[in-house]
Amino acid sequence: MTLGSRIAASLFAAAAAAVLAAAAFCSYAIAHGASARWRILFRVLCHGIESRCLELWGVSMPICARCTAIYAGLIVGIVLFVIVPSLRRRLVPSVVLALAIAPLAIDGLTQAFRFRESTNSLRVLTGMIAASAFALWAMSHIERGSRRSEEGTLS
Amino acid sequence: MSEMTTTPPAPPEPPAPSQSPYLDFGKPFTFVFEDPDWLKKILIGGLFYLASFILIGLFFLLGYCAKLARNVAAGVARPLPEWDNLGDYFVEGLKLAVIAIIYAIPFVLIFMIPLIGAGIAESVGGSDDFAAAIFGGFGCLMVPVILILVFWIPVALLFAAVSGRFEEGFNFSAIFGFIKNNFVNYLLAILINLVGNFISQFGVILLCIGVLFTAFWSMLVSTYAFADAYRLRRK
Numbered sequence: 001m002t003l004g005s006r007i008a009a010s011l012f013a014a015a016a017a018a019v020l021a022a023a024a025f026c027s028y029a030i031a032h033g034a035s036a037r038w039r040i041l042f043r044v045l046c047h048g049i050e051s052r053c054l055e056l057w058g059v060s061m062p063i064c065a066r067c068t069a070i071y072a073g074l075i076v077g078i079v080l081f082v083i084v085p086s087l088r089r090r091l092v093p094s095v096v097l098a099l100a101i102a103p104l105a106i107d108g109l110t111q112a113f114r115f116r117e118s119t120n121s122l123r124v125l126t127g128m129i130a131a132s133a134f135a136l137w138a139m140s141h142i143e144r145g146s147r148r149s150e151e152g153t154l155s
Numbered sequence: 156m157s158e159m160t161t162t163p164p165a166p167p168e169p170p171a172p173s174q175s176p177y178l179d180f181g182k183p184f185t186f187v188f189e190d191p192d193w194l195k196k197i198l199i200g201g202l203f204y205l206a207s208f209i210l211i212g213l214f215f216l217l218g219y220c221a222k223l224a225r226n227v228a229a230g231v232a233r234p235l236p237e238w239d240n241l242g243d244y245f246v247e248g249l250k251l252a253v254i255a256i257i258y259a260i261p262f263v264l265i266f267m268i269p270l271i272g273a274g275i276a277e278s279v280g281g282s283d284d285f286a287a288a289i290f291g292g293f294g295c296l297m298v299p300v301i302l303i304l305v306f307w308i309p310v311a312l313l314f315a316a317v318s319g320r321f322e323e324g325f326n327f328s329a330i331f332g333f334i335k336n337n338f339v340n341y342l343l344a345i346l347i348n349l350v351g352n353f354i355s356q357f358g359v360i361l362l363c364i365g366v367l368f369t370a371f372w373s374m375l376v377s378t379y380a381f382a383d384a385y386r387l388r389r390k
Contacts, residue, residue, distance in 0.1 A: 003241075003242065004241035004242065007241055008202075011203070011211055011215075012202050012205065012206055015205045015206040015207075015208050015209050015212060018209050019205075046363040047359070063363075064363065066363070067364060074202075094194075104362065105362075108362040112360075134198070135202075138198060138199050138202055141238070142241070145237055145238050145239030146239060149239040149240045
């Protein structure tokens, strides 16, 4: 694994974990008496409609179930990329990414256009699949780019 | 049966950058999509934008934008760089961030004066009105100061990025000359920056997470606009 990939993997995983940790801390604080207005801080990232959010300590998280799953899925994808060597050897094809994102897009867009209302379990499932595949796809491209530039530096 | 060995024809080169003395208002918004790999570059950039929430990602983004600015200033037809040399992006982005911080230090210190003044006024039993007056007075002073910063820092970063030299960010006469001699193009670049930022907010419609990618796109739009103003500069 190249240095560039290691840096990118640590960064992306840390950023996704930071968002999840902040959201969890906000839920914890609200559950223990803090004002629910703290949820507004997360509006730049997510609509945070309470009925579409997962519950933690008996209160809704400030980001929706889909966003929670996307950030968790990014971490899962990055961890898979780091611990499974075969995933690092070749590029993840863009068609795989498109197939993985399709359920999320269908679920999200049919809800956005008010054809139907999704459920939290479906939001979590589609978000996890899409984000894990996206992390693998992005990391495989960064790995290839970094390897090329390292080989170019050495030659 | 002979095996087909022909490769698909390369996509046509986009038109060469405009030679008009004025900034093309539409090009910064569309140049990204002329790159055959634009989707890959935007998606990876969006991840770095997410990483900028923990600050470090910001250095990579600044480094990437510096490379883009150099390409645009050099008139490269497809200026969007690859995400390949992350170490170089980080180091260059760090240097640019240091330039911005150095510029911000005097203004932060100036901003501390009313805070200290109000604290002293309160501790010696002065009225709240007096403290509020100190704050209000300095607040009025800070508006033009912040406006100057908003005008100055992008050019300082642009000079450092295009030349690749840290000290060019503090070449005051060159920076002032650039703003003075290219005022119309520079104002247009600032306007493009504002429009790009406004449009990028609609990324939240793309299942919330889309805002990361549109925000990165708006960074590219702004960088292109400022770098194009530099390319077209009158000395």
